Amino acid sequence: xxxxxxxxxxxxxxxAAQPGPIxxxxxxxxxxxxxxxxxxxxxxxxTHCGPGCASKQFxxxxxxxGYQGGEFHVPxxxxxxxxxxxxxxDRLDELITSTLKVMEAELYVVQSGCIPGLVxxxxxxxxxxxxxxxxxxxxxxxxGYRGTNFTGHExxxxxxxxxxxxxxxxxxxxTGLVNVWALLPxxxxxxxxxxxxxxxxxxxxxxxxxxxxxxxxxxxxxWRAIPSxxxxxxxxxxxxxxxxxxxxxxxxxxTLHIPALPVGARATAAFLRKVGDHAGLxxxxxxxxxxxxxxxxxxxxxxxxxxxxxxxxxxxxPSEVNIVADSAYALAVAKFxxxxxxxxxxxxxxxxxxxxxxxxxxxxxxxxxxxxxxxDPLFESDGHKAHAAIRAHPRVGELPIVFGSTWxxxxxxxxxxxxxxxxxxxxxxxxxxxxxxxxxxxxxxIERTYTTVVRxxxxxxxxxxxx
Amino acid sequence: xxxxxxxxxxxGKGGIGKSTTTSNISAALVEAGYKVxxxxxxxxxxxxxxxxxxxYIPSVLxxxxxxxRVDARxxxxxxxGGIYCVxxxxxxxxxxxxxxxxxxxxxxxxxxxxxxxxDLDYVIYDVLGDVVCGGxxxxxxxxxxxxxxxxxxxxxxxxxxxxxxxxxxEKFSSSGGALLGGIIANSINTDFQRDIIEDFAKRTSTPxxxxxxxxxxxxxxxxxxxxxxxxxxxxxQADVYRALARxxxxxxxSKVPTPLSQVELREWSxxxxxxxxxxxxxxxxxxxxxx
Ligand SMILES: Nc1ncnc2c1ncn2[C@@H]1O[C@H](COP(=O)(O)OP(=O)(O)O)[C@@H](O)[C@H]1O
Ligand SMILES: [Mg+2]
Numbered sequence: 001x002x003x004x005x006x007x008x009x010x011x012x013x014x015x016a017a018q019p020g021p022i023x024x025x026x027x028x029x030x031x032x033x034x035x036x037x038x039x040x041x042x043x044x045x046x047t048h049c050g051p052g053c054a055s056k057q058f059x060x061x062x063x064x065x066g067y068q069g070g071e072f073h074v075p076x077x078x079x080x081x082x083x084x085x086x087x088x089x090d091r092l093d094e095l096i097t098s099t100l101k102v103m104e105a106e107l108y109v110v111q112s113g114c115i116p117g118l119v120x121x122x123x124x125x126x127x128x129x130x131x132x133x134x135x136x137x138x139x140x141x142x143x144g145y146r147g148t149n150f151t152g153h154e155x156x157x158x159x160x161x162x163x164x165x166x167x168x169x170x171x172x173x174x175t176g177l178v179n180v181w182a183l184l185p186x187x188x189x190x191x192x193x194x195x196x197x198x199x200x201x202x203x204x205x206x207x208x209x210x211x212x213x214x215x216x217x218x219x220x221x222x223w224r225a226i227p228s229x230x231x232x233x234x235x236x237x238x239x240x241x242x243x244x245x246x247x248x249x250x251x252x253x254x255t256l257h258i259p260a261l262p263v264g265a266r267a268t269a270a271f272l273r274k275v276g277d278h279a280g281l282x283x284x285x286x287x288x289x290x291x292x293x294x295x296x297x298x299x300x301x302x303x304x305x306x307x308x309x310x311x312x313x314x315x316x317x318p319s320e321v322n323i324v325a326d327s328a329y330a331l332a333v334a335k336f337x338x339x340x341x342x343x344x345x346x347x348x349x350x351x352x353x354x355x356x357x358x359x360x361x362x363x364x365x366x367x368x369x370x371x372x373x374x375x376d377p378l379f380e381s382d383g384h385k386a387h388a389a390i391r392a393h394p395r396v397g398e399l400p401i402v403f404g405s406t407w408x409x410x411x412x413x414x415x416x417x418x419x420x421x422x423x424x425x426x427x428x429x430x431x432x433x434x435x436x437x438x439x440x441x442x443x444x445x446i447e448r449t450y451t452t453v454v455r456x457x458x459x460x461x462x463x464x465x466x467x
Numbered sequence: 468x469x470x471x472x473x474x475x476x477x478x479g480k481g482g483i484g485k486s487t488t489t490s491n492i493s494a495a496l497v498e499a500g501y502k503v504x505x506x507x508x509x510x511x512x513x514x515x516x517x518x519x520x521x522x523y524i525p526s527v528l529x530x531x532x533x534x535x536r537v538d539a540r541x542x543x544x545x546x547x548g549g550i551y552c553v554x555x556x557x558x559x560x561x562x563x564x565x566x567x568x569x570x571x572x573x574x575x576x577x578x579x580x581x582x583x584x585x586d587l588d589y590v591i592y593d594v595l596g597d598v599v600c601g602g603x604x605x606x607x608x609x610x611x612x613x614x615x616x617x618x619x620x621x622x623x624x625x626x627x628x629x630x631x632x633x634x635x636x637e638k639f640s641s642s643g644g645a646l647l648g649g650i651i652a653n654s655i656n657t658d659f660q661r662d663i664i665e666d667f668a669k670r671t672s673t674p675x676x677x678x679x680x681x682x683x684x685x686x687x688x689x690x691x692x693x694x695x696x697x698x699x700x701x702x703x704q705a706d707v708y709r710a711l712a713r714x715x716x717x718x719x720x721s722k723v724p725t726p727l728s729q730v731e732l733r734e735w736s737x738x739x740x741x742x743x744x745x746x747x748x749x750x751x752x753x754x755x756x757x758x
Contacts, residue, residue, distance in 0.1 A: 067490075082531060084563065084564050084567045085528060085531070085558055085568040086532055087563035087564075087565040088563075118564070120562070120563075360720075
């Protein structure tokens with residue numbers, strides 16, 4: 001599994017839109033990365049784009065992604081024909097000045113959308129003027145046609161690091177401090193709970209953590225401490241890798257890349273040992289934490305085994321896992337369901353159009369989900385084609401289950417499979433702090449999965465379910 | 468009952484003489500009794516200055532910069548002989564999108580039915596002609612101008628722009644866009660320049676509607692803020708412009724242009740360049756022989 005990631009530092013140049021028309025696309029445009037700014041406590045985006053761009057991106061990513069909601073107070077230039085013709089920089093200047101008067105924030109992130117990119121507004125220079133006057137403000141060129149909200153996220157993060165973090169007074173190194181680059185906020189409906197769990201388990205083995213986004217984060221004080229960290233932990237197949245590479249060079253840090261988010265005791269223990277070793281932690285302390293967590297985890301799993309082993313015929317427990325999700329969750333869920341729960345891999349569709357340069361590494365990560373068992377993921381952003389692949393997959397004696405988005409309801413019904421919603425868009429789940437990662441998350445994923453299985457059985461057969 | 472005016476677009480590379488030529492055509496047409504509007508579609512907004520005694524008029528986009536809703540009539544000014552003068556205008560150099568500006572200005576006058584209300588015979592668009600983006604192609608797209616003429620000298624760069632324009636016209640020709648009327652060969656004073664432009668016209672099967680010599684009369688007229696027709700009505704140059712105006716007024720059928728490909732154009736210009744070098748060498752040798 002020695003496939004080296006080749007992501008370039010310029011994320012936008014590696015972006016290529018899928019050619020042709022596309023149905024049921026499962027990501028937003030680069031401007032959608034304004035949700036990443038909103039996910040940082042104390043930061044607000046200032047958007048330079050056409051009317052509706054900012055609010056549509058936000059509501060698309062927060063509303064139909066588990067009804068996450070969130071604080072959407074985003075000033076926008078709302079530019080129109082006039083600014084296209086004459087340039088919109090003056091309008092933005094006015095907006096920034098007024099925003100500074102009426103909105104208090106620790107950091108302002110100016111994001112430009114399609115129009116200023118096409119017309120060539122010199123936003124960078126404008127923002128630099130404010131920076132020279134000591135305003136905590138940065139500029140991220142999140143032109144809609146230059147990438148997705150995934151690449152936009154990297155653009156925004158790099159802008160904050162280069163233009164804000166780097167300008168802060170120097171901070172001393174802290175050997176046990178780790179920067180975590182993991183799930184994409186909002187896009188993944190479970191990011192809040194997952195980041196909370198990641199923080200908990202990393203702290204459990206004795207690390208300090210900059211989790212950077214969401215309710216488990218301290219907000220911008222964590223960002224200012226980014227240079228203090230010894231390690232950048234990139235948790236996921238590709239997102240955040242190029243950020244870590246930049247930081248490595250700038251702050252003499254190391255990068256630890258773990259493509260699969262750990263789900264369940266086996267993966268999480270391996271994960272924690274790897275991180276612990278990389279950070280030079282005392283192995284005994286790490287193992288002590290793992291032991292504590294496993295005691296609880298396996299207690300539940302032992303009890304669950306009664307259900308899992310005992311009522312197969314009654315509930316037709318699924319045997320084949322099909323996944324439609326972005327690469328981070330697709331990989332994590334595949335590893336757990338195949339490696340731990342013993343299902344066979346069916347169709348795995350990766351939906352976020354990851355950079356071409358990363359695909360070989362992503363593919364490689366799907367090998368050996370269980371010893372000798374591989375999945376061959378399909379990179380496909382088009383929902384229609386994803387469904388066609390699931391439909392066409394031969395199944396003999398398999399009971400399929402689908403992990404995907406609400407858009408997979410139809411295809412799951414067609415192949416008579418229960419559907420567990422794990423990926424964007426999610427409208428049949430209300431998600432607050434639930435997590436599917438780590439120890440606690442794995443238990444919740446099992447709960448959700450088999451609740452869905454049981455429900456489907458009882459709905460199909462309301463009379464005959466009693467023991 | 469308002470008629471539909473005949474709409475003509477004149478394209479060409481910057482500085483080649485579009486505005487000078489267009490203003491003289493407009494002037495000759497009013498002189499002949501027609502009702503004419505000249506519509507400058509160049510961010511420089513100086514198309515109509517020689518129709519207004521050297522004075523600049525506020526452009527459609529100047530008005531639009533001040534307020535969201537513009538009455539297009541406020542952008543129409545009367546010039547020499549009652550010519551209606553309009554300038555599209557544009558953003559300051561280096562900002563915004565001039566192409567979008569032209570689209571907006573042309574749409575505004577069209578929407579507000581200015582051409583019909585003024586009961587015009589001719590609308591002549593004076594358009595910056597490198598057709599670098601969609602905005603500059605608007606006058607040749609469906610429903611605006613019917614005939615396009617290009618002003619070109621024997622300069623390679625001017626011919627390059629003309630050929631690009633032909634490609635633009637060809638592209639829109641299948642969807643009801645304007646067709647090519649011909650070339651106005653400007654500043655042609657030597658046989659040699661004439662040979663070059665004629666050869667290009669032949670290679671692209673395009674008629675040359677008029678040869679306009681480079682003339683001091685034009686410069687003098689411009690310095691006094693006037694067209695040649697106004698400043699030197701008796702001059703030979705004025706008659707050239709009158710003849711040109713007559714050709715354009717009488718022009719009925721334009722056609723789909725047949726531009727040269729990028730490669731053909733390069734080869735064509737290279738062959739002329741060689742020819743020039745050979746001729747200069749011959750000239751030098753002749754001079755030496757005489758001495
Ligand atoms: N036939 C001509 N004889 C003399 N000067 C000319 C002639 N045609 C154009 N010019 C001069 O060339 C310059 C550029 O002409 P102009 O009409 O403004 O070009 P354009 O509108 O294509 O940018 C002006 O100073 C104009 O007087
Ligand atoms: Mg001009």
